[in-house]
Amino acid sequence: MGAAKLTVASLHKSFGGLAVLEDVSLAVTPGEFVSFVGPSGCGKTTFLRIIAGLESADHGGIRIDDHPVTKPGMDRGFVFQADSLLPWRTVFNNAFIGLEVNGAINPETRSRTQALLRLVGLGGFENYYPRQLSGGMRQRVNLARALAVNPEVLLMDEPFSSLDAQTREIMQSELMRIWSSGRKTVLFITHQIDEAVYLSDRVVVFSRRPGRISEIVAVDLPRPRPLSVKRSPEFVAYVERIWRLIEDDVRLSVLEEGG
Amino acid sequence: MSATRSHAAAADTGATEASVGAPRREPRGGGLKLQLVAWTSILGGLALWEFVGRVLVKNSLFLATPWQTALALVQLWQEGALQHHAWVSGQEFLIGFAIAVALGIPIGLATAASRRTAAAVNPWVSGLYATPIIALAPLLILWFGIGIWSKVAVVVSLVIFPVIINTEAGVRNADRQLVEAVRSFGANQMQIFMKVSLPSALPFILAGLRLGVGRGLIGVVVGELFGARAGLGYLIIQSAEIFNMPKLFAGVVVLAAAGILLTAAFQALERRLVPWNYE
Numbered sequence: 001m002g003a004a005k006l007t008v009a010s011l012h013k014s015f016g017g018l019a020v021l022e023d024v025s026l027a028v029t030p031g032e033f034v035s036f037v038g039p040s041g042c043g044k045t046t047f048l049r050i051i052a053g054l055e056s057a058d059h060g061g062i063r064i065d066d067h068p069v070t071k072p073g074m075d076r077g078f079v080f081q082a083d084s085l086l087p088w089r090t091v092f093n094n095a096f097i098g099l100e101v102n103g104a105i106n107p108e109t110r111s112r113t114q115a116l117l118r119l120v121g122l123g124g125f126e127n128y129y130p131r132q133l134s135g136g137m138r139q140r141v142n143l144a145r146a147l148a149v150n151p152e153v154l155l156m157d158e159p160f161s162s163l164d165a166q167t168r169e170i171m172q173s174e175l176m177r178i179w180s181s182g183r184k185t186v187l188f189i190t191h192q193i194d195e196a197v198y199l200s201d202r203v204v205v206f207s208r209r210p211g212r213i214s215e216i217v218a219v220d221l222p223r224p225r226p227l228s229v230k231r232s233p234e235f236v237a238y239v240e241r242i243w244r245l246i247e248d249d250v251r252l253s254v255l256e257e258g259g
Numbered sequence: 260m261s262a263t264r265s266h267a268a269a270a271d272t273g274a275t276e277a278s279v280g281a282p283r284r285e286p287r288g289g290g291l292k293l294q295l296v297a298w299t300s301i302l303g304g305l306a307l308w309e310f311v312g313r314v315l316v317k318n319s320l321f322l323a324t325p326w327q328t329a330l331a332l333v334q335l336w337q338e339g340a341l342q343h344h345a346w347v348s349g350q351e352f353l354i355g356f357a358i359a360v361a362l363g364i365p366i367g368l369a370t371a372a373s374r375r376t377a378a379a380v381n382p383w384v385s386g387l388y389a390t391p392i393i394a395l396a397p398l399l400i401l402w403f404g405i406g407i408w409s410k411v412a413v414v415v416s417l418v419i420f421p422v423i424i425n426t427e428a429g430v431r432n433a434d435r436q437l438v439e440a441v442r443s444f445g446a447n448q449m450q451i452f453m454k455v456s457l458p459s460a461l462p463f464i465l466a467g468l469r470l471g472v473g474r475g476l477i478g479v480v481v482g483e484l485f486g487a488r489a490g491l492g493y494l495i496i497q498s499a500e501i502f503n504m505p506k507l508f509a510g511v512v513v514l515a516a517a518g519i520l521l522t523a524a525f526q527a528l529e530r531r532l533v534p535w536n537y538e
């Protein structure tokens with residue numbers, strides 16, 4: 001293990017009196033793909049938002065390449081769960097906005113953004129408006145937008161949760177293809193355990209709120225992973241193991257939320 | 260406030276429709292059929308009006324028929340009176356409208372930007388917006404005289420409030436998700452305002468202007484009724500006093516046409532400035 005790309009040191013966060021994250025520590029190596037699973041409301045999004053600099057921690061801190069981060073910046077790219085494309089911008093101008101706000105407007109960044117749109121399969125759609133795209137295409141634009149600033153760390157909060165099952169599978173393998181071509185460090189939140197296992201080098205399991213890391217499962221499946229790996233006994237065993245780790249917590253948190 | 264609300268509702272459906280793949284278009288054949296229905300309705304209405312005027316209400320003190328109105332229009336045009344009155348009213352409307360927009364948009368932006376400004380300004384805005392300000396028209400004529408400036412003042416007082424209210428609502432309506440997305444790239448407050456708040460406010464601002472068109476025309480006419488030397492409202496009140504119904508109707512028709520044209524112009528402007536809602 002070389003130097004960590006990203007370190008999280010005993011992170012605490014509460015909203016008012018509600019403790020959301022308690023003593024979360026983690027080190028992620030360069031180029032690693034790490035997924036986060038855990039019951040709803042346990043603080044996964046909050047965790048990712050703190051890393052993105054959109055929220056501040058009460059205690060503890062984040063370091064990227066050993067530099068502390070407190071504000072949003074081009075070294076991180078965030079892919080949101082909800083559709084967050086600007087409706088008045090075309091596909092290209094949406095993908096370009098991160099570079100634009102950082103003043104990186106030049107022919108080189110433009111052609112890089114073009115190339116990224118082709119990479120995510122949107123070549124030819126540059127001048128479409130978001131409402132003219134399908135849900136899957138819009139999420140590809142979201143991905144391209146985050147990648148366009150050429151971040152070292154990609155933060156993804158349930159990026160495929162609004163997609164249908166087939167589109168989702170295709171997006172998973174596309175993400176794998178894109179990730180292997182650039183080898184960014186990726187932090188990926190999901191509720192689908194099989195998605196986490198399929199994509200990740202490690203799966204981090206959060207406990208129910210206040211969220212802490214209850215277990216980290218290293219996924220030892222050879223890469224590249226064809227979609228058919230999901231039917232292999234090893235894969236199924238990983239999924240079962242992780243499900244057993246969160247099953248009770250999920251049940252309890254559902255009961256709590258229900259009333 | 261109703262325009263703001265209905266516009267907000269339109270924006271909502273826009274967001275849910277966004278999940279549908281292809282852009283929506285009116286089916287061409289259906290559009291043509293609807294146009295046919297519209298024209299039949301208009302011509303039918305005019306025919307009915309002509310019939311009523313000729314056969315049922317024969318007393319020309321009460322009603323002018325479309326035909327008589329058309330003749331009056333031609334005559335007024337030949338005298339040059341129509342052009343003169345329309346020019347005076349047009350000036351009053353355009354100057355008043357421009358002042359209301361030039362003041363209303365910045366005020367709306369300011370109240371949206373700062374809670375303190377909003378707290379100071381909004382009680383006045385909502386209070387005056389709900390008041391039938393038109394009742395103050397005689398007072399404004401007393402203050403600004405019988406020339407065009409009193410009418411300009413009436414127009415400003417009617418148009419400015421929907422512009423302020425819609426501008427503020429539009430900026431405040433900016434989707435938090437979109438703000439976050441742009442902020443995640445390190446955008447500063449000014450960039451967030453320029454790249455997110457303002458574009459998302461644009462359809463609301465335009466809706467406010469469209470609402471202002473109708474109110475502004477009312478302002479011109481009512482202002483002129485209370486005291487003027489020229490203008491379409493003046494033409495109408497003069498004709499009423501000498502029971503010249505065709506001329507009175509001619510004035511009304513010109514005003515109606517102006518309203519329709521201006522509203523259509525604003526719709527065209529919206530399509531140009533807000534193409535993402537239409538393409």
Ligand SMILES: Nc1ncnc2c1ncn2[C@@H]1O[C@H](COP(=O)(O)OP(=O)(O)OP(=O)(O)O)[C@@H](O)[C@H]1O
Nearest residue numbers: 015018020038039040041042043044045046047209
């Ligand atoms: N800005 C905020 N103010 C107050 N409470 C908040 C805020 N953001 C999140 N919370 C609370 O923090 C808790 C964790 O929220 P978070 O969104 O991080 O959960 P999550 O694990 O992402 O849930 P899900 O899986 O449902 O997306 C929730 O109880 C939520 O109500």
Ligand SMILES: [Mg+2]
Nearest residue numbers: 044045046157
């Ligand atoms: Mg979440």
